[in-house]
Amino acid sequence: MVGTFNVMEKLYYIFAIVLINSVHPLQAEPEALRDIERLNGIALKLPEGGWEVGFQLRGQKLNDEDMEAVVRLGSIVSLNLRDTQITSAGLAHLKKLSMLRRLHLERTKVDDAGIGHLTNLQKLEYLNLYGTKVSDEALEHLGQLHRLRKLYLWQTLVTQKGVNKLKNINPKLDISLGIDLTTIVVTNxxxxxxxxxxxxxxxxxxxxxxxxxxxxxxxxxxxxxxxxxxxxxxxxxxxxxxxxxxxxxxxxxxxxxxxxxxxxxxxxxxxxxxxxxxxxxxxxxxxxxxxxxxxx
Amino acid sequence: MISFQHNRREFLKSSIGLAGLTLPTFLKARAESVGSRIPHKAKSCIIVYTWGGMSHYESFDPKPEAPADIRGPFGNIPTKTPGIRFCEYLPKLAHHSEQLAIVRSVHHKHGGHQQGMYINLTGKDPVGGIKAKSRKNWPSITSMISRFHNPTVGTPAAIRMPYSMYDNGTMMAGEGAGWLGSKYDPILLRTPAGKPYAGVNRYNDRELKLERNIEKRRVTDRLGLLDQLDNSLSHTINGSTPYERLDHYGQMAADMLLGSPVRRAYELEQEDPRIREMYGDHIGGQTLLLSRRLVEAGVPVVQALCSASDLAGGSGDNWDTHRDHFPKMKNRLLPVFDKSVSALLTDLEMRGMLEETLVVFLTDFGRTPKVNNNGGRDHHPGVYSLAFAGGGIQGGLTYGSSDRKGVEPGSEACSPADIHATVYNAMGIDHHTELYDQQGRPFQICDGEPLPII
The missing domain is CATH 2.60.40.780 (von Hippel-Lindau disease tumour suppressor,  beta domain)
Structure with missing residues (x-):
């Protein structure tokens, strides 16, 4: 029975690859898409071109090693890694994604060490780092991303001073520090x-x-x-x-x-x-x- | 039990792979690229419905220039956006005006709750004898969005909370999927926490209680179906099982029986108590908090009812304020609305979710200019206000206006259908799309045209 399953799975993938090829002739894509599927990610072809890839719901086991396979889909414009096992080391792979405009890293183990890997992403417009351990040090790198317009930093180690400094470098950047939860008193x-x-x-x-x-x-x-x-x-x-x-x-x-x-x-x-x-x-x-x- | 769950999980997984019956990544990707989708930012939608008819005067469209007997005793306050003023009892929401598009010129012709609610939730005039749960009804906007936004396997496509709308004991038509079929009926969830609304809350319709597991009969139904499918797996490979049936029940079963992010989202006690405090210890606030958690867990569309379920002549904490309008608004309704909606917008924004989550505020109609002898305002569909936030909507603006006394549209009059067209466009759904009902008749999903606020 197991053997039958494997044969059927192979047939299915062949079918799927043919189907995708009819839409997208690029040969590298089907293989990368299959890996994303294997890693419980979702890949959506965007009407405006490129791919949106997300692991935030069912693909939360995604780790640094898996990233090598993910970035083979070079035309990713939006990547959601929220709640995955990615660390700073895994971000080294992202430099291959030259079309990337949106990146979700919230609630991952990413810290300052990883942010240096993002400086090649010159098309990046949106970066979500809420719930990570990044600090003002990370913002030094982000000053190099001139197209960045939205940055989320709630529940990080970043200070208002760091935010002000980055705003001076990139005045068009909208930075969200969120609310300070320590100001909320839970009353009976x-x-x-x-x-x-x-x-x-x-x-x-x-x-x-x-x-x-x-x-x-x-x-x-x-x-x-x-x-x-x-x-x-x-x-x-x-x-x-x-x-x-x-x-x-x-x-x-x-x-x-x-x-x-x-x-x-x-x-x-x-x-x-x-x-x-x-x-x-x-x-x-x-x-x-x-x-x-x-x-x- | 564990092995049973594992079996089901494996079954669902393998059935997807073997028969290609659901839309896994490849097929979904293709569907997205060739379907009636348009470029959009919103991936999810939260519909906040103020059942009973929220007064436009005492919310988004105060009329300080109107005579005293029309403008009422409440003052108005500036918002963060120059030129836009709100009722004085929406001070928190006034800080969010840069995220809000206020529509002040919506109108229709239906003065009854059932009709007003139907046209606002379906975008269609109520025709003939509409009644709850009828498959002849037009689908609710919640159902229609779920028709176009397939969640990942194991996540419901649409949820509504915390209970159904009733008027004097009669369940309202318009919250279900109508002719789209039961597959698209939003799942009803009861909010598990928060101080209840005063007034009558009816719980006698079918609903899910995740804290006590789900309704026994439905569990049995799904188990039976899954067993049947499991036993005839080889037949399903040959395509004898309808795609829709497996997909729907497969999703439902995976979600409700096998555990899922949705089940975890439902556990409000897992939330930081300070965040819960921010929304308010009230069923209205906790419902909106749950909405955020469900969207975060991958539910594409959530409808949150922000008032009591049975209007019963406006006797409870609902927006049908025929009596004691001003004290009710000041003391009971506006504080909950102001606090919980502001918390929702703050929460979505700081998590980076707001620009991909469309928040839509709907209601039955506005309230009359004249205050009646019982200190109330009555039904007024002539003009009223609705609002949008997030999801690629431009904030910090108003669209249209009411006249000086708030009686009828003063400029850029629009209809509930136009509101729906706006929602569909924001969600990437072409509002001209045609769908077929169960008799195979084609229908364009919406008669309106999107407002220029996206």
Missing amino acids: QKSEAKKKTEDLPQLEWLPEEGAKRPPDRSYTGSFIMVYFENNRSKPVKLYWINYNGEQTYYANIDAGQRREQTSYSRAVWLVTDLQEKRLGYFVTDQNTSRAKIPLE
Whole structure:
């Protein structure tokens, strides 16, 4: 069976080579394409000419030695080596790719030592080095790439000083240093919200049977939040009394639960039990507030 | 189990080699060179859909010159681009204006959510009784892009998140592949993290839950199909298995059963917590983060719904703000949108992915000039704003304008079909391409013309 597979594979490749030859007469290309296929790369013939080759998805095992085979496809204009095993040593092969305009080296083990190999790539317009160990030293070499227009350096050792120096040499170069992740503080948003709520002013509870009555309808005002808290032992229903004095249902709030509610100031909120019996009201003011529904 | 997985992997690999049934490098290369492809920069597309109809006034097209009852209480702020101003509650996005092409003159004639959503997602007027999952529907733009962008084997061609669009309990038509066939139906993924939207979220349609493995019935379907193919391998060499069937199910099976970059992308806990923080601890933000991870993993097109699934009269956190429009926009909707979309653009840019990833902002329609008695704005398809970023789109510009009050287009009126033609061109798809439906009838994929922003 194994032998049959091999024969069939050979037939397939012959078929594929014939097919490619009908499009591209260059004899060297089919062999190089076959190697790229073997290395789980993808090669796309670009409508504008040349090849786009990528190993970033299924070809991540690509290593320095494999590069020799890859660069036999001399007409590569775009090469994506993201997440592969390439190191600085592997970049020595790239000098054969004189048509190369885009090069992805992000998240590889490439460092300063490898960048010197790129100075022959005089057509290079795009270089992605994010997530590598390159430093300002590498930028010295990149100053020689006069056509370079986009350079990605997020999560590298490059400093702003190095960037400024390179920008002076190549003012047309757009350099992306990305954001500094150390400036982002991961907050425990739930505890923050709770703390904030506890500091808020409280709205007065107007019980249904009480002497103080709410307005018979809501009025438009400014925009606030109300944090309802149901301290009863049973669920309640929350209604907004709209501008016409009608009840508009919003939500149920379970016993012991809270609800974050957008509101206007001067709004009337009605709380009932699940049988629609009116329990009491809150009338909002200008402030974002707590609204504590008391124990029965 | 390991040997089973290995068997399947080997099977897929060998079936590709033996029968030539999928498009490996050589054949794919040829297809790319002779098909209806045009030079383009975008390789992937993220569609951010604000379900319910995002107000143009309180986003990309504030109207400070309009009367107070139309312009509303919100102010506007300058962006990084001189002359372009956004609503004051999009301060982060204002820093990204140089990456954005804002279209302020889109319009159509459909005031209902189903119709508005259908024309924005398919580029076609809803004709007849459209209904969810019908194969008579026009394919969604997400499906259509996936028709032209084959991912590597083992990666789904299109994903949508975090759930389907509903209006008052009815699932909407227009998110599926319609007459393109089930092969191009985007796979529905639920975002596994983030604070949920308020309001009703319906999860009762078929979906994938990667954290719990996939839906049992679908696993069984695929296993059955693969076993069948495995047993009849010699027959498949003779071409008795339809190409499409193997290719589709082969991809799906490889992705979902054998593990893949997509499965790893789904594991949001693998992401740097500071990046997760940047997007926001909200299902909207985490959905956009997941979109980036999926695109990075090779998924060609992702549709991210940026609001609650069931509008239910605008009761939840969705853009259908018939009531309490301003507090909802200020406190709930715009902060999530501003933070997560800005994070997406920042993240794509610093990874060097933005110029190859087209980000498209779509919605049903705009909102009415007049504020109603409930403090809301109602549906307004007369004019509204959409936006593009990345993927070779020119940033720092606006295309078209609305009139002084934001009621109708003031200049360079355009249609959802024109938006689609723009997307197709950016993705290297000739919008004049003809495809055949399942009855063999030819259809041009798009009636519009691309906007001059590429």
